[in-house]
Amino acid sequence: QRFGLQAAIGKRIEERARQPRPDTSRCCNIDANALQPATACSLGLDLATSINVTFMTSRPEKIPTGVYGPLQINGQNCGALVIGRSSTTVLGLFVLPGIIDADYTGEIQVMAHTPFPPLRIEKGQRIAQLVPLPQMTRNISPKSTQTRGHKGFGSTGVALLAVDLKTRPKKSVDITYNNQTISLRGLLDTGADNSIISPENWPAHWPQKSTSEGVTGIGGFTLARKTPLVTITIDETSLSVVLSIVPLPPAVQCLIGRDILGQLGVVL
Template sequence: MRADTNVSASAQADGDLLSRLAASTRGSAGVDVCTAESVVIDSEKIHKVPLDAFGPMGDGMSAFLIGRSSATIQGIMVHLGLIDADFSGQIHAMVSTPTPPFTIPKGTRIAQLVPFKSSVSRTKDQLRGDGGFGYTGPPQVRWTAVLTEDGPETLCTMSMVGATSSEIHLRGLLDTGADVSILSLAAWPPQWPLTLAKTSVSGLGGTK
């Protein structure tokens, strides 16, 4: 059983981060870090959770940010993160849960830092500073749509192999979070077969 680490790593403390944190045991590969504020995870999406830890690590060390096993058992999934040696801002964890809503109180030890020495030989003459989450890369647009009062729409084509009038065209409202497509019965070709569904749509993106 691991003992909790009670050393604070707040921005007001002097010295590098690793000098302010104590490992739980002599053989520990990492040091625990806790949440800086209470957070409510209200969906299955990934949330950015601030930790009571600020870079740099010290001694030119980088670190992996991974979840503690005790947090994982409770349903707190901490996604793997990488903290560079020249990062000097507040560290955040990328957190999700399969069973929202979930409240994580302030001071909860949900993750640990596993330090390592980088062996990258060629680097640009640039310091990361307190920039994180895509700071060193240019902005990228993966998908765009014109926003109107009725919401983003696009021209859709639906087809059914082997059916008469095998293809129809209609305008549809986009919802990137939806896992089903909803089509008005009036737009459904009468020649196309229908199958009785075992579930019914309930609210936004849900079934019951």
């Protein structure tokens, strides 16, 4: 004879495990218009980080906020100035000012850096503020009819030189220190923040120094040695930079990154 369990046996319905929400691993997107000033006389709207962030170097990083444009005040799209908060600066996190255009529809991100790494910023911590700005250029004819949309961080900048990354372009690079010059083949890479020379190609009698800064790549985080100030010449254009000394693949003598390409006018 088979007996069924009585309804009273077992957990109550409200005690049973519930199905997880479909968005438990993601933060909710917030419309910029949902932001509120802290007080009745506040000029800015606070922005908080949507993820945990750890600064391992002093390089600037983009921090997502989960807030999306456009920003509207009294039903009108307006721009905004992104600036830091005094409490954040005291912690050692410095926010780089930026402009949010009135037609920007992407995620608002905060560009920040710290001179005292490592520094950890917890999710939900208020790190910056938006100061709304009216669009005073509305009646001035623009250079282009395209809208900003979701693109940001220099996406409409002037292109003086376009690099086709598919061809992995290389250039002749002259490196000069104390009136001595070496010539190498440099790989142009707009995906690299810093320019690098391999230890094998850095002259042994030229000085180098240890540093707490590192280079982050596919292989992880690597501490780098630094060169003194040297002169780099590419296509008859010269500029002074400090290179990182880090091992590179055998076929690469030096890697020319954004710190040099940006000064040459390369689209980043």
